[in-house]
Amino acid sequence: MNSSPVCGGPSFCLPPIPRAAARVEPFGQNGHEEKNRTRVPCRLRAKASVLSSQFPACRRRADQQPVHTAWGGHSLYQKFRSPSAGLPPEERLQAELEQAQKKVNAGNEKSKKNDPLPTMDDVKKPYGMSYRNMMAEIKNLQDNYETLLPALKGKKLEIAGFYWFQGFNDQFGEYAPKEYAQNMKLFIKDVRKDLNVPNLPFVIAAIGTNMSKPASGGCADVQNAQMSMNDVPEFKGNVKAFRTDLLVDKKAEELYKDWNKHVEEWKKVGSERAYHYLGSAIWYTRIGHAAGEAMLELMKK
Numbered sequence: 656m657n658s659s660p661v662c663g664g665p666s667f668c669l670p671p672i673p674r675a676a677a678r679v680e681p682f683g684q685n686g687h688e689e690k691n692r693t694r695v696p697c698r699l700r701a702k703a704s705v706l707s708s709q710f711p712a713c714r715r716r717a718d719q720q721p722v723h724t725a726w727g728g729h730s731l732y733q734k735f736r737s738p739s740a741g742l743p744p745e746e747r748l749q750a751e752l753e754q755a756q757k758k759v760n761a762g763n764e765k766s767k768k769n770d771p772l773p774t775m776d777d778v779k780k781p782y783g784m785s786y787r788n789m790m791a792e793i794k795n796l797q798d799n800y801e802t803l804l805p806a807l808k809g810k811k812l813e814i815a816g817f818y819w820f821q822g823f824n825d826q827f828g829e830y831a832p833k834e835y836a837q838n839m840k841l842f843i844k845d846v847r848k849d850l851n852v853p854n855l856p857f858v859i860a861a862i863g864t865n866m867s868k869p870a871s872g873g874c875a876d877v878q879n880a881q882m883s884m885n886d887v888p889e890f891k892g893n894v895k896a897f898r899t900d901l902l903v904d905k906k907a908e909e910l911y912k913d914w915n916k917h918v919e920e921w922k923k924v925g926s927e928r929a930y931h932y933l934g935s936a937i938w939y940t941r942i943g944h945a946a947g948e949a950m951l952e953l954m955k956k
Contacts (some may be wrong), residue, residue, distance in 0.1 A: 724792045731831075734781055735842065780873070782799075793850065815954060816855065816953065818861040818946050819859045820942070826874045837886075839884060857953075863878075864900075866903045866929060895950075904925075907924040
């Protein structure tokens with residue numbers, strides 16, 4: 656899940672969402688009963704963006720409704736780190752603490768302040784924070800969906816799928832890119848365990864901020880790690896990763912190079928930098944459609 660309002664009914668696609676949206680709320684009230692069961696494919700993007708992706712699963716099956724939770728700028732290495740990954744080694748945490756204290760000391764000296772120095776608890780606290788918040792939101796929905804979504808009253812809620820769209824903040828630093836594959840494996844396993852859905856279909860939209868150029872450096876590391884989930888034996892038939900760079904809006908990419916020279920034309924195709932997929936509605940729609948198709952494929956198995 657990454658955070659959009661709940662989408663109700665087959666004729667809706669996900670609406671635009673505010674950046675850093677982080678709450679579950681109703682959008683539409685036309686629930687559909689099928690054997691007294693409502694299936695909810697959970698859409699997970701760890702990046703709040705200008706425009707939500709199209710997710711055709713919610714348009715094709717009246718008994719499926721995406722639920723979306725999101726916080727921008729969070730990495731899988733730190734804030735979305737799942738329980739099985741544990742904390743990084745002590746020496747890394749100590750180095751992080753020393754760097755944080757050095758920064759506060761420099762700020763105090765420059766501004767003549769006396770702000771308290773960070774502690775080891777302060778350093779450890781962000782690890783897994785967004786994972787815990789995400790699970791808390793899902794539990795809140797599971798416990799209160801009949802109040803949040805009156806149209807679903809009396810129906811049984813089932814989490815039927817999970818969509819992960821994230822990666823930008825893991826391409827930096829010495830450890831995050833290289834450890835992404837292992838952290839992703841543990842994340843998938845922990846999500847399934849905590850939601851009590853052992854083979855929960857899991858769709859991954861691999862980072863594509865390299866656009867038409869070959870990915871390099873940390874971007875390539877993360878992209879390759881995400882795509883490698885297709886080759887994990889225990890994920891065969893229940894996890895599907897696809898490349899978003901192959902779906903790039905080439906018109907927006909071309910104009911982005913010197914957008915400030917043709918602002919009015921740029922406004923028609925994009926609105927953001929590459930890390931937000933140029934703010935291209937075409938690119939987001941392609942990504943959302945590919946994710947929906949992948950989810951439908953997994954759900955048939």
